[in-house]
Amino acid sequence: MAQQLRGNDLRQLGFPEGRAIGLALAQLQRKHLKRLSLTNQLTLLQQILTTPMDFVTHLDWSYVAAALLPPPSRHIELVARKPYALYGAEHIEAGALHQMDTAMKLPVTVAGALMPDAHHGYGLPIGGVLATDNAVIPYAVGVDIGCRMALSVYNLPPKHLTQRVQELQKLLLDNTRFGNRTGFQHGRKMGHEVLDREEFRDIPFLRNKQATAADQIGTSGSGNHFVEFGIVDITDPTNEMGVPVGQYVGLLSHSGSRGLGASVANHYTKLAMENCQLPNEAKHLAWLSLDGELGQEYWAAMNLAGAYASACHEHIHQRMAKALGERPLAKVENHHNFAWRETLADGREAIVHRKGATPAGKGVLGVIPGSMTAPGFIVRGRGVADSLGSASHGAGRLMSRTRAKQELSESAVRQHLTDHGVVLQGGGLDEAPMAYKDIRAVMQSQQELVDVLGSFTPKIVRMDGA
Incomplete structure (x- = not known):
């Protein structure tokens, strides 16, 4: 044919801008369709445009028809709320209960606590x-x-903390970094095998993240993140740590995956919300299927961020052990803010998310901190099925950060710390001990979930801030 249809001809027919025009013009170049007159081509295209559903299985025109159909609705309705286990209901605010109720209405939810x-x-x-x-x-x-x-436990007596307060303060200042400062600015940077992980090369989103991760490794975040010296009191002679009953010096750190984890979370949350459109009250619970490429990408990136968080703690504890001139007798570590592939009590395999919850499977060790002036606890999980093998990750906030800043005073907080023999470097009113729940009441509410092996009482605390 001397003439052929162009994009503007299809636009005049009513074809929308987009893939359908290009697909239709390409299809018309096939030999048996090029033989049709322009009039017949236009007539055929008009039929496809008017009734695309009639052509979705057509050998020649299925792709064009699919491009003309509106995209399938990604809006997902909630279902009836499934029951979930609740521990310490008297300590939990209504907003958190409402959020959990909403999460239990997701069609992908199978259990909760x-x-x-x-x-x-x-x-x-x-x-x-x-x-x-x-x-x-x-x-x-x-x-x-x-x-x-x-947590690292050292074979040092508790009096070491009171006799060497200034020395230990300096060790913390020299060997920790907090907040948005991205480099560990003294001494030789320490590498780690996690920085060589293939995910930094294989996942497009992560290809420009390795340099920042390398710069931030071994540092801690802001907010409630800390590195602190305190007294470890081992009370259970059957503890798996191999540490005799007694009191020791301990070093406890709390932080996560820094900028790497935050960028992964925000990037994939945005994609999840685009692909899984939930009612407004549940929009932040958008999910990614692990059968899909995005879900597999996030899963790999999440596991990388978890390994990176572990590496950061490894650096902190290596530096502090070297500075102290002591090898730890034992270490106890645990993630929260993570998802695991686990088998539930009924035999089903599920993805178990623990957002601010400590893994407490049978025999699993963990640390549940209190506040700066209240002890944390070294625990062994009991593997309770109703809790999905979980326990609390701390005392939990009693006041929001905003409320704490509004209602508490610097002088009152300083006096409270002095009364409890705690030295604080950095920190803010939003992290004051009074902003947290009573850890003993929290532990009482979950005594069926964990066995207590010992405690950790903070004495010299380092947080973000001057």
Whole structure:
């Protein structure tokens, strides 16, 4: 044919801008269709445009028809709320309960539990545990992916802390970095095998993240992240740590995956919300199927961020052990803000999200911190099925950060710390001990979930800030 149809001819027919025009013009170049007159081509295209459903299985025109149809609705309705286990209901605010109720209405949810330290968060409440069917929810993992507790126990007597306060303060100042400062600015940077992981090369989103991760490794975040010296009191002679009953010096750190984890969380949450459109009250619970490429990408990136968080603690504890001139007798570590592939009590495999919840499977060790003036606890999980093998990740907030800043005074907080023999470097009113729940009441609410092996009482605390 001397003439052929162009894009403007299809636009005049009513074809929308987009793939359909290009697909139709390409299809018309096939030999048996080029033989048609322009009039017949236009007539055929008009039929496809008018009734695209009639052509969705047509050998020649299925792709054009599909491009003309409106995209399938990604809006997903909630279902009836499934029951979930609730621990320490008297300690939990209504907002957190409402968020957990909403999470239990997701069609992918199979089970859930709410810990006694729970409080309001984005998507799943902090302290929420959610099991889903082959789906991962970035905001049910949390922004600080793999946020972690790590405790080193040293063969030093508690009096070491009172006799060498200034020396230990300097060790913390010299060997820790907090907040947005990206480099560990003294001494030789320490590498780590996690920085050589193939995910930094294989996942397009992560290709420009390795340099910042390398710069931030071994540093801690802001907010409630800390590195602190304190007294470890081992009370259970059957503890798996191999540490005799008695009191020791301990170093406890709390932080996560830094900028790497935050960027992963925000990127994949946005994609999840685009692909899984939930009612407004549940929009932050958008999920990614693990059958899909995005879900597999997020899962790999999440595991990388978790390994990176662990590496950061490894650096901190190596530096501090070297500075102290001591090898730890034992270490106890655990993630929260993570998702695991686990088998539930009924034999189903599920993705278990623990957002601000400590893994407490049978025999699993962990650390549940209190506040600067209240002890934390070294625990052994009992593997309770109703809790999805979980426990609280701390005391939990009693006041929001905003409320704490409004209602508490610097002088009152300083006096409270002095009364408890605690030295604080950095920190802010939003992290004052009074902003947290009573850890003993929280532990009482979950005594069926964990066995207590010992305690950790903070004495010299380092946080973000001057």
